[in-house]
Amino acid sequence: MATTNWRLNKLPHLYYGGDYNPEQWPEEVWREDVRLMKKAGVNFVSVGIFSWALLQPKADTYDFAWLDRLMDLMAENGIYVDLATATASPPAWMAVEYPDTLPVNEQGQRLQHGSRQQYSPCSATYRRFCAELVRRLAERYKDHPALLMWHVNNEYGCHVPVCYSEETKAAFQAWLKNRYGTLDELNSRWGTNFWSQRYYDWSQIGLPVRTPTYPNPGQQLDYARFMSDALLECYLNERDILKEITPDVPVMTNFMTSFKPLDYFKWAEHLDVVAWDSYPEVEKGIPYEAAFNHDLMRSLKGGQPFLLMEQATSHVNWRAHNPVKRPGQMRLWSYQAVGRGADGIMFFQWRASRAGAEKFHSALVPHGGEETRVFREVTQLGNELKRLDDLIGSRTPAETAILFDWSNWWALELDSKPSRDVKYIQQALNVYRPLFDANIPVDIACPGADLSKYKLVIAPALYMIAPGVADNLERYVAGGGTLVTTFFSGIVDENDRIHLGLYPAPLRKLLGLSIEEFDPMVPGQTNRIVTTDAAGFRGEFECSVWADVIRLEGAQALAVFRDDFFAGQAAVTRHAFGAGHAYYVGTQPEAAFTARLLARIAEEAGVKPVLETPGGVEASERVGADGSRYLFLLNHNRAESVWVKLPDGRHGDLLTGGVREGQLELAPYGVAILRLGAQSCGVE
Incomplete structure (x- = not known):
């Protein structure tokens, strides 16, 4: 298989455009679309994502004539195409003639046609029809001048992340047999002697549907792994055909924000480019979670630039209330993505739909057409991006990593835990946000990854310690690294079985402590922690959610609990x-404490921020292969202009072509992109 560089020379600019659904409009509108695309600076569109019913009106009938005309029109106008395989929503005839393709919910009901994504990932019939369509598409358009990338399916698992059909059950049994080899091994890993759950034949193993009380957690965890793998098989079923016929055309699918059902680290191994869809809530202000996910998507392939495949120009349609993005907010958030590693900015969708479930979702071309604020902002952004060619392929370096693991996520949030308030994403954001506020770049890494390049590694709620992880963390710290981990870490193995002994057994030597018991707090309950002289700062802070009863075994206390029967005992070590050095936080402190602790730890570890800025101003950096440094400054303050002190020297302003030095004023939602040390950037 050929090695693919997704940054093909066909398009030496940042990608800009969106999902284009011309089948929703008469063909006379297509020419108008092209005119507006050129005006807006669009150079790349996704086509055919939901077109299966038009491409294959019957099981034995295909119609590519309209797509031929559309592809030719794009090529004639210099607009490249991310051609979708159209398999995200099967046509009605498939549901009627082949009901085995439909997914089955936990109650045993077959979901029907009339929405989208109505397929069972384990349906052999569905996969067969996908393969036939994809092969025809690849053969037909393999040499088309508009083809730049393949887009497989769409948002895998978004609506159907699980299925409970008989075909799925048989596939799960086969997956388990391949994973464990023997029933004795499976019974041991799942602990099936508990509650008389032991299995004597593979056919006895069902899916984790509704049971009288808690299902077997080992079964639930493996079912989550299985469904992620089953959906990945659907992707590979199509990807392999595309690679066979067009080995040099990049292939991808679009991921989603912090999406629990799919192990994106495993999936990313099979994508040429990582692409994802970002829809932060407008009213929440600074999009911390979007920034976390930009960093995650960049990290999935070792720092390779990613594509922001979808975002909204303004409002969405699926929340209870859907406020618009304020003037400048769409531009600001787009540049946040670029500053954190995106080489393309895309939207859903090009032209706002007249009918259908998403007709109130914003688009590059609103219902009001080009004489709208949104289209003016779209045009401004598209033409600004043309000035940023020097950024292409540059990387976002980081000396800090947050460890993140999908199996840990699945296991941590299974039933029957000490506290339902311990949510993995929230625990990750609790440590990510103070780093973001301090402008400290962060990678997101697997617990088993090579961590040697990082000065600081943070492992929030690392409940699961799979084989090799404890050794990896010990090697990292012993070699001079700084590790921070938090409560409810080091508790179970990869099958959700307890590591016996005092908690956290596999991390006990590394952390220099043991935990005899922990005390989850009920909602509204709090305690206080008081810092010691060793903390480097003095204060008393609120804590909640959890309290570990810690025995020191070589570690020193940086803070102790004030109240309860463990008062005076270590809370942070x-x-x-x-x-x-290894740090442990045995409770959930208030945000002010976490920020001060991480600031101190980062300073001791030699981790430096990109730039110190006023509150609400984000600073990020990209570095080119030639060492060129590009500083992004984004003012998230909605109503306040701010002054930012710049690094010493004269710096080229990529957006204006001018030179900046000393300090720079950023308007509300303002953006500046500087080439550090450059006398100018030559923008006319």
Whole structure:
């Protein structure tokens, strides 16, 4: 298989455009679309994502004539195409003639046609029809000048992340047999002697549907792994055909924000480019979670630039209330993506639909056409991006990593836990947000990854310690690294079985402590932690959610609990291990404490921020292969202009072509992109 560079020379600019659904409009509108695309600076569109019913009106009938005309029109006008395989929504004839393709919910009901994504990932019939359509598409358009990338399916698992059909059950049994080899091994891993759950034949193993009380957690965890793998098989079923016929055309699918059902680290191995869809809530202000996901998507392939495949120009349609993005907010959030590693900015969708479930979702071309605020902002952004060619392929370096693991996520949030308030994404954001506020760049890494390049590694709620992870963390810290981990870490193995002994058994030596018991707090309950002289700062802070009863075994206390039967005992610790240090936070402190602690730890570890800025101003950096440094400054303040002190020297302004030095004023929602040390950037 050929190695593909997704940054093909066909398009030496940042990608800009969106989902284009010309089948929703008469063909006379297509020419108007092209005119507006050129005006807006659009150079790349996704086509055919939901076109299966038009491409294959009957099981034995295909019609590509309209797509031929559309592809030719794009090529004639210099607009490249991300051609979708159209398999995200099967046509009505498939549901009627082949009901085995439809998914089955936990109650045993077959979901029907009339929405989208109505397919069972394990349906052999569905996969067969996908393969036939994809092969015809690839053969037909393999040499078309408009083809730049393949877009497989769409948002896998968005609506149907699980299925409970008989075909799925048989596939799950086969997956388990392949994973464990023997029933004795499966019974041991799942602990089936508990509650008389032991299996004597593979056919006895069902899917984790509704049971009288808690299902077997090992079964639930493996079912989550299985469904992620089953959906990945659907992707590979199409990807392999595309690679066979067009080995040099990049292939991808679009991921979603912090999406629990799919192990994106595993999936990313099979994508040429990572692309994702971002829809932050407008009213929440600074989009911390979007920034976290930009960093995640960049990290999935070792820092390779990613595509922001979808976002809204203004409002969405699926929330209870859908406020618009304020003037400048769409531009600001787009540049946040670029500053954190995006080489393309795309939207859903090009032209706002007249009918259908998403007709109130915003678009590059609103219902009001080009004489609208949104289209003016779209045009401004598209033409600004043409000035940023020097950024293409540059990377976003980071000396800090947050460890994140999908199996840990699935296991941590299964039933029958000490507290339902321990949510993995929230625990990750609790440590991410102070780093973001301090403008400290962050990668997102697997617990088993090579961590040697990082000065600081943070592992929030690392409940699951799979084989090799404890050794990896010990090597990292012993080699001079700094590790921070938090409560309810080091508890179970990869099958959700307890690591026996005092908690956290596999991390006990590294952390220099043990935990005899933990005390989850009920909603509204709090305690206080008081810092010691070793903390480097003095204060008393609120804590909630959890309290570990810690025994020091070489670690020193940085903070102690004030109240309850464990008053005076360690709440936050530091332990020297080899050439490095391991920190442990045995409760959930208020945000002010976490920010001060991480600031101190980062400073000791030698981690530096991109730039110190006023509150609400985000600073990020990209670095080119030649060492060129590009500084992004984004003012998230909605109503306040701010002054930012710049690094010493004269710096080229990529958006204006001018030179900046000393300090720079950013208007509300203002953006500046500077090439550090450049006398100018030559923009006319």
